[in-house]
Amino acid sequence: MTGSEVPPSFRLVYAPGVMPGKWVRIWNERLPGVPLTLTQVPASRAPELLVSRDADAGLVRLPVDRTVLSAIPLYTEQTVVVVPKDHLVTAVDEVSPDDLADDIVLHPLDDVLDWDRLPGRPALERPATTADAVELVAAGIGVLVVPLSLARLHHRRDLTHRPLTGAPESRVALAWPEDATTDLVDDFIGIVRGRTANSTRGRRTQQPGGEQGQQKQGQRKQGQQRAGKTERPGRDAGRGQRAAGRASSGKGRRAGGGPTPKNPRRGKPRRGS
Incomplete structure (x- = not known):
């Protein structure tokens, strides 16, 4: 692009x-x-x-x-039920759908939970928004089940919430x-x-103009060049050692009885005429 x-x-x-x-x-x-x-x-x-x-x-x-x-x-997200602070479920650490069987559970039109069956008793009408449902909870009309982040978003001092087990999650x-x-x-x-x-x-980690990115790229190239120079002597030395080893091995084979070049001065003396 x-x-x-x-x-x-x-x-x-x-x-x-x-x-x-x-x-x-x-x-x-x-x-x-x-x-x-x-x-x-x-x-x-x-x-x-x-x-x-x-x-x-x-x-x-x-x-x-x-x-x-x-x-x-x-x-x-964790699913919670929003209730007034004096509600009975505030006495426990978490709530099950059966604990809401006698409550009116509000179901706003913008609900983000995928319910097969809403717990509790349905309200006569569905609130238009989650914010409207929270106001109805504060008025004592019913309770509301929402993701935890929405309970915090619509927090009120007179309301609290408890984790609801066995409920859909967002x-x-x-x-x-x-x-x-x-x-x-x-x-x-x-x-x-x-x-x-x-x-x-x-x-895109650099600003337009690219000075910072170009500087980092130059530093990486310099580091690679220094690393290459450092490694060459070691490779050359290794080659020298291997060559010396081959030469030494060859000498050992000749000294052990291998073929050697012929020397015309060596051998039996010639008979006199």
């Missing part, structure tokens, strides 16, 4: 609850000449923006359509359009996967 084809910025979208701060900070350190535009969008909208090319990559919640999007799973992934794995996308993949700036697969 030539410089004229590099987009002026890298557009990253992320679902609520995902914390991209660390990766964005590393991006700004390694690629200061390529600004990163960060936008939070509803979890269901993130894949749509990637397919329509309104974003270069996204931190999304699985599943996504793998026929059009590539995805690298990053981590799986997986977070880095996704991008299948046919648009650009150099910048590959750079962000390297950051998310923990590659260092000096990784053999890490590129």
Whole structure:
């Protein structure tokens, strides 16, 4: 990819609850000449923006359509139930779905958990958003089951949460359009996967102008040249030793009775005439 084809910025979208701060900070350190535009969008909208090319990559919640999007799973979140602080389940360390059998379990329209069957009793209406459901929990209407990051995102002093066993879990992934794995996308993949700036697969670690990268490349070449000079005497000495060994071995064979050149002065004396 030539410089004229590099987009002026890298557009990253992320679902609520995902914390991209660390990766964005590393991006700004390694690629200061390529600004990163960060936008939070509803979890269901993130894949749509990637397919329509309104974003270069996204931190999304699985599943996504793998026929059009590539995805690298990053981590799986713990599922918790959000309850008022005076709720009975606060007396235990973790909760099972059976413990919620008598509770109204709210099911917001933007729920990110893939339920076969929601525990507890259903509410008369589904809240529009998770934020709305949290307000209903605070009002004593019911309880809410969400990934841990969303419970923290919508934290209130009058609410708490407990781990819920036997419930679906939400997986977070880095996704991008299948046919648009650009150099910048590959750079962000390297950051998310923990590659260092000096990784053999890490590129674009230098600013435009490349002085720092050229200096490091020159230092590597000098180091290779010094290493080569250091190794040659050892190789030459080894060749000399092997040659000397062959010569010594040859002498030993002649001294042991092997054929020697004929000497005309040696042999029986001639008879006198």
